[in-house]
Amino acid sequence: MRLIDWTIVAAYLVWIVYDGLKRTEGSDRVEGYFLANRSLPWWAVGLSVMATQLSAITIVGTTGQGYEDGMSFVQFYFGLPIAMIILATTVVPFFHRANVYTAYEYLEKRFDAKTRALAAFLFLLLRALSCGTIISAPAVILSIVLHWNLLATVLAIGVPTVLYTMFGGVQAVTWTDVKQMAVIIGGMLAAVIVLLVGIGHSVGAGEALHLAGATGRMQALDFRFSLKDTYTFWSGTIGGLFLMLSYFGCDQSQVQRYLTARSIQEGRESLLLSAFVKIPLQALVLITGVLVFVFYLFQAPPLLFNPVHEAQVRQSGQAAAYQQLETQFAAGIDARRQAALEASAARDAGDPIRTQKAEQRFLAADAQVTGIRRQAVALVKDVSGDADYRDVNYVFPTFIITEMPIGLVGLMIAAIFAAAMSSIAAELNSLATTSVIDFYRRHFRTEASDAHYLFVSKLATGFWGLLACIVAIYAVNLGSLIEVVNKFGSYFYGSLLGVFVLAIGTKRATGRGAFWGLIAGMLAVGVVGFTTDISYLWYNVVGVVVVTVVGMVLSYTDTAPVTKNLNV
């Protein structure tokens, strides 16, 4: 990276902290600090909802997925628009009218203190772990591609985020999210333009997509019904619907975004923004990865995208084998480039038979390159002992650092920082809210001044930030922790949704039914998770169904509950 790129990254960090710290209007009271006095416009809240969901993993991981597998991951989001409509008509008005700070506070109003405490505790446990991993993942990648010390990248992401979240509260989180979304979208569009220009030296945009299509990467939809496959139309539409209902309806890191909206209507519209934009945005991120694949058809890619592992292999007893693979890889890349150009020329000439033959040669050459890369990855697994090794997360950062022009490298690195910081800020803010509102103010210090709670809230934000940085540093050595956290989340997300279905959807459900239903739901998902190979997207469906059925059966064995006046 050149000086100008470093300057852009530094300017971004200074600007975002400064902007966050000056957005503290009304944050001198707890309601202002956590809910912005319910005063924010729908578009700012909507962008904040999107920025919270879009982490740095989305940028580097999803582009990597586009590079490797193509567009099929977009199906994961097919349930989102319908989920947003359901939430806009149900939980948004319920939470707003119940005048709560957290989703779990509503559970006590509807059921009892223990159901609220269990739900809030599960949220704190998951988010505390996930907050560490969403710092850790980009920190590891940036430390390798930028040649930084890992601690330095963790602190570069964590410290500015903690600073503005701690002092600015939810106002700072939301308004910085708006700017961070602009940086992210600007960066991704710049990357697409650079890719199209780079590919344009060899083939046109249409031909580029035909080459990607020949390898199956443009095939976004898979209509096969299988409970084991995660990325199909049905698992994305049905399983994804329940996952998105759980995430946006029961996870405080998202609920808190729309609680800051200045009316029920604006809360609804903030969610509808995601309903309209999310699938096209994910398609943009994925097509960027697909275009990186096409770009590397004409520019030689590295055999391994992770330089640390590459150096490890070179210094190991497998160095000679690796060198041999490099020679084969260079020849394979050359053959693939020639075959891609021939396929493109044949299609241009309008000769279908020649096109078909040329595409077959291209696919054979691509399969050979993929095979050589697979052998190189096997060498890394052998040398490092890491059986889960994949380097797809390094594809896009490598492209940024080695292929993008001066200035845009800085913008893209700033975009990765922005994506990480926007998610972390919202999570820290919601962790602090839940720990103060659902535990400290509810169980430990029930009567104190607003100034005292505000002080404790800032301390809590700082505490969660510090913990997230520590988890991030240790997460590096735990390899598959991210997978563990994701799986752990899916174990209770659907069950949590089941409790809210009981709370909002039925009048007959009791506190005992909801509490034991929640535990039964998590146990059922645990059994399904450990004894079957059903895709985790379906765990959410299992969780909701079991909680609702067990909760209702137990509720009917109780005396009918006295209807509480929730003003809803």
Next chain:
Amino acid sequence: MTDHPVDDRTPSNARKYLLVVIIEVIVVTALWVIGRHFGS
């Protein structure tokens, strides 16, 4: 009390929800058509 009391009005949003569904159908169909066109 806050300076910005919660607005309790619930205007009909049916048209917006229908638009969300229509746009999703269009986007998913477009992805399918693009996949078919460039995949052949």
